[in-house]
Amino acid sequence: MARITLEDLDGLGEEAAAGGDGEEEEEDDEQERGRLFAHWEAVASTHRVSLPRDMVGPIVQMTQHNQAREPVPYVTLSQHEKSEEAAYEERRYPAGKWACVTKGEPMYEQSISMSFMKLMRYICKENSVGRYLGMTVPVLNEIHLTKEGTELEREVVTAYYLPGEFQQNPPVPMDPEVRITERAPLRVITRVFYGMTTEETILREIALFWELLGSTDSVLRETYIVAAYENPSIPQRRNEIWFICRAE
Template identity: 25%
Template sequence: MEAKSELLLGLLVVFGIAVTAQDVASQTQRPSFCGTNDCPSYQLLKKYENFEHRHYEETRWVVTPLVQDVFGIEMMKSFRRLFKYITGMNSEGQTINMTVPVAIDVPLESSSVSSTMSFFVPHEVENPPTPTDPEIHLKKSPEFSAYVRQFGGYALGFMYEKHAKALAEDLKALGLQFDETYYVRAGYNDPFTLFNRHNEVWYIAK
């Protein structure tokens, strides 16, 4: 995909009570909803009525701060920093394929967690180049479990917030423990995908 298309892809991506549960025995899988893009693999631990419990592999991310604002201007700035990194603005001048999801950590009220935007580092890049922008850093995330709610359509910020609230309510109703200081917005699709769009909100399981 050409650079302009990748940039447009990312900008649209970021704007944006169970009564029974089924235990699922499965191998770590690469999700079909990632399309042709690389993305984190996970094992599905349990499927509830409205959400899933997943165990993710160790992952690496390139991360930048995100200032929350009403019009999304700061979000565009954060995306551009990450996009410049994967298109060669790094210590090796290396071009890295676009991946999914574009992940945004959203701190909740009275939380000390800072808001960030992250790109997943693809599996094929064994030694990610060092960022040259001081506002970007590489992060290795150890294996983790997450509760994930999925929804479709072109997702805006208020839609992620709505689904995150619904997920938190379901988790509390079931007595499931999770990190309540923030949630993750995860967007997977380019702007040209009109149907079967895929969006997620994550809470990290305790």
């Protein structure tokens, strides 16, 4: 389910809002649900993930709330702009509660897609308050490199930041694979990149970032974060690679 993770939402949400004028409401709603599901199903198939029919509800709900996304809070500590392509910045993210799912599928895309399906269900009513919780961005995918640094470990942690109103009292997930975690404050060095996020592109972005930073012991070398912001159907969608700074 090709990064079904965050997001076959932007373009689809706009189309959904524009459709339906002059048609019978029930029939129009059913057609829209079918169209959205078919689109997400096609995206899913490109990464060898099947899309269960029970994802229709969460897909429609997240599409309807597409424009209301709460940013994960952070403070910018410094910015470096040697050139547009080389720009990167250092940020500090506060401690906070996240809903996390861990998967270890054969492909990176499969792991994050299957994890985000579970998170979507949690966000869209499969929680102890029984309602839509709200979307936050970015969704984080924590990855680990092998000791050789030439490929990714299979296990990926996908994390969704709880909206502000739920930070003190997070709704309890119905799915035991969705766990609520209090993550410590995090200091990262981030760099934007655009396009698809596959194992190949991630490894390339990590190597490019190391070339840019040069030799340093201030960041971890085996653990990284891929932050996803935009709709995967957008060819030049925005992502970030995060280098994690060592504890001070």
